[in-house]
Amino acid sequence: MLNKDKIKLGIAPIGWTNDDLPELGKENTFEQCVSEMALAGFTGTEIGNKYPKEPEVLKQALELRNMQICNCWFSTFFTTGEEAETIAAFTKQLDFLQAMGAKVIGCSEQGRGIQGKPYPIFGDQKPVFTKEEWQRLFTGMNKLGELAAARGMKCSLHHHMGTGIQTPEEIDIFMEGTNENVYLLFDSGHIYFSEGTQEAVDNLVEKYIDRIAHVHLKDVRKEKRIKTIEEKMSFLEAVKNGTFTVPGDGDIVFDKIFATLEKHNYEGWMLVEAEQDPAKANPLEYALKARDFIREKTGL
């Protein structure tokens, strides 16, 4: 059983409205989204673009529902040499998150990334960083790590399909090149989507458990992943086609993930993040499904 005092449960707005595919869930309001999250039994969320931008307004809306912000996505552009711009934007985002009481920020290096581009996600356009790009990334991320640590916060890296940090080998290079102020945001769905094996999921969580600062629980429908490869779909086409779903509804086995978090006394958030078309997968219904699955498997 996981420890209720150490682990909190959140859910991402991406099941209601998808910022990467604005046509998905455009009719769903911020209020509906956070009310349904609370109704399903979650106490945390990440930022979506329909959320109020003023910390006080957002805080009040969330407190009414006994919810809080636990993390937000942040795009970095170190490999393309945009260090000063990235650091300035990061500092602004830290200000916002700190005002919201969040302790983690989830970065993704978007230099040459193809997650939003119309290219096959398993094709050869995916970035593979050069030595110089890696070095710029390490230097930049260590700087962000230090800025976050100075505020008692954790800067983490979200490994992600279509970026230069997608595969286990790329994650290893990143973790070896950065220091102890830089953490990993473990996303079960992205590692399974990349590798297609349970082993890759279990190995990643085990290997970096002591540097994992945040967890995204996402499931993958295996047959949709295969279709993505066969039909040369882009990342966003794969999302629209239903490749991702909530934990317990796809082909990932979550037992080892939960056992590893328990064994190593993980402290922080587990956040359900399962983008799919809300017209096909009712967000409240799927949030409840995820909440039941987590309760059944972990006692939380």
Ligand SMILES: O=C1C[C@@H](O)[C@H](O)[C@@H](O)C1=O
């Ligand atoms: O954490 C995430 C944020 C989304 O915008 C992204 O594309 C999704 O797949 C994800 O894991």
Ligand SMILES: [Co+2]
């Ligand atoms: Co994620």
